[in-house]
Amino acid sequence: MSEIKVLVIEDEPTLARLLSYNLTLEGYETTVVDHGSQGLHTALHHHFDLIILDIMLPGMNGFEVLTKLRQAGGKTPVIILTARNAEEEVVQGLKCGADDYITKPFGVAELLARASAVLRRTSNDGLPLGLEPSRDEKVITLGELSIYPERYEVTLHNELIPLRPKEFEVLLHLVQRPGTVITRDDLMNAVWGFDYIGGQRTVDVHVSSLRKKLEMNQQSVQIDSIRGVGYKLMVQKNK
Template identity: 75%
Template sequence: MTPKILVIEDEPTLARLLSYNLTQDGYEVKVVEHGGEGFQLAMQQAHDLIILDLMLPGMNGFEILTKLRQKGVRTPVIILTARNAEEEVVQGLKHGADDYMTKPFGVAELLARVSAVLRRTKSDELMSDDLAKSNDKVIIIGDLYVYPEKYEVILHNTSISLRPKEFEVLLYLAQRPGFVVSRDDLMNIVWGFDYFGGQRTVDVHVSSLRKKLEMSQQSVQIESIRGVGYKLIVQNQVKRVTE
């Protein structure tokens, strides 16, 4: 089945460039110029990928991304941002973007990033299917309960809402409590070897994850190891339980 890509971009020249090259590469492409219209289309129709500009009329990219994630739309999103706009990149990742591209960009980079995100999404879906067929398991760390196959986290008997990549970072650390995990390892395991983003992506997700775990500082902490990576510090021994 031909992958469907929704492009939300109001700059005519760039919109045509995206549409032409993606179509030539075998994708089915729909281009929308207005933010509000793009949001409605993303809600009403299924797409395999959304390419989203941040500066849009009607509703900006951050608003679109936030509302989509709040409503449970997990379609992968690549945001488009101005070169050297690091704050936009950070905010985009915090809002749930899967990748980003800085303008101007080359066609080869565009197609490579699109292909990489779609491959990662397919891999995640296959992994989720495999997990769903397995028995329920839980990793217990102090007051923290991590359910790998359900993508659920319980802290102090309260469900903690994590984005998929935040959960995967936490899971990888939880499987190695007390051991230092490098940023490169987290990048490769969670985002894949073909991910184009830098280590800043890892730092942004860890920072967001820390804030959501703050209520259990005495039980679970993510410690930074300068120049190396992170490790999960726990007060109680990790237990693995199969139900």
Template identity: 75%
Template sequence: MTHKLLIIEDEPTLAKLLSYNLAQEGYDVQVAEHGGEGLKMALQHHYDLILLDIMLPGMNGFEVLEKLRRNGNQTPVIVLTARNAEEEIVQGLKHGADDYITKPFGVAELLARVGAVLRRAVADGDTLEREDDEQVIRIGELKVYPEKYEVILHGESIALRPKEFEVLLYLIKRKGAVITRDELMNVVWGFDYIGGQRTVDVHVSSLRKKLEMNQQSVQIESIRGVGYKLLDKSKKDS
């Protein structure tokens, strides 16, 4: 199956470079030069992945991403940011981006990140649902409602503090990937947070106690000296 990709990028040279290299790999690629145009295309047509620049004329990448998610569009998004633009990366992930690439980047990195996000999307395709017109993420007997900050496990509500919920939601979005403590700190608490990594460890420890009473749904695994990885235990091959 040929994956269909949408590039939303206003810089013609970069748009052509992205389009050419992705087409060479067999992807079906379309390009939008403005945020509003890209949003319209993304809402009207099906795409397997969107490459979204942050600095766009008219409607910037954050606005495009926010409107996509608000309309229930869960197409995977990789944001394109300037090098060392940590705030852009954090904001993009908070708005619902699945990954990021910093400019300038090499073709090998581009193709690797696109392939990784597409593989995750295929693996997670059965977890995103809508229930009573609300988005719900389901993993086994675990149900997470992003809009309500609510978690249900085996039919019972699990009380999570706001930051615990945000940590869980991010780990679920990056399910199976190793997430460093620094990444969790930046995404959940913000790049200007002055607390230490111990804050992350305390919240993850609390999450484990609340969610891993029955490990048939999810398990948060520690990667020594690095961070954490969320495993989907509802699938035999996890």
């Protein structure tokens, strides 16, 4: 198996060294770039399996790098590094096409876990995801929608729906009470925790993205908005 390649775009020397050292120790082949424009050029002209992207960069900030990368057709998964309690950065990063985010300061264990999770999700394109689950594996099925909590995977009409971790957790919380209105506060507490400082806009952004992925070209699964309250998941039964 070829070595997994990670591009780190980070201009703070100490943090860049920390990221490079621990990723390399974990077995990843790591490239570090300390400038936004150079990072974009490197990402577009070389193959990487994962990009870890800081928001505050010289030359071109992380949002610009990510936007231009996606506009150019780059599909490499991206984890953005954001400041603590900077909800606007998280929201904007997700809208630009980030796959996940980590807030500073963060622990090495969290970084490696998130990198592994993103790589595991995004490397499934060539795997036979349609295989039957093992006997012991939990599967939640609603109509043509199947949720695999242990894998953080979702299939709709037997096709994999790529979700970010928080999108998956929002969906998991909704499917446990189909047809029931779940308040934004309930989703915030269940997915982000009671001590999360950010506002409800984070919930709305994740639900909006989740809705687009589930409802694209089909109407069997819908997430309805209840103005001023929250959301409910509706599954249309086959006629």
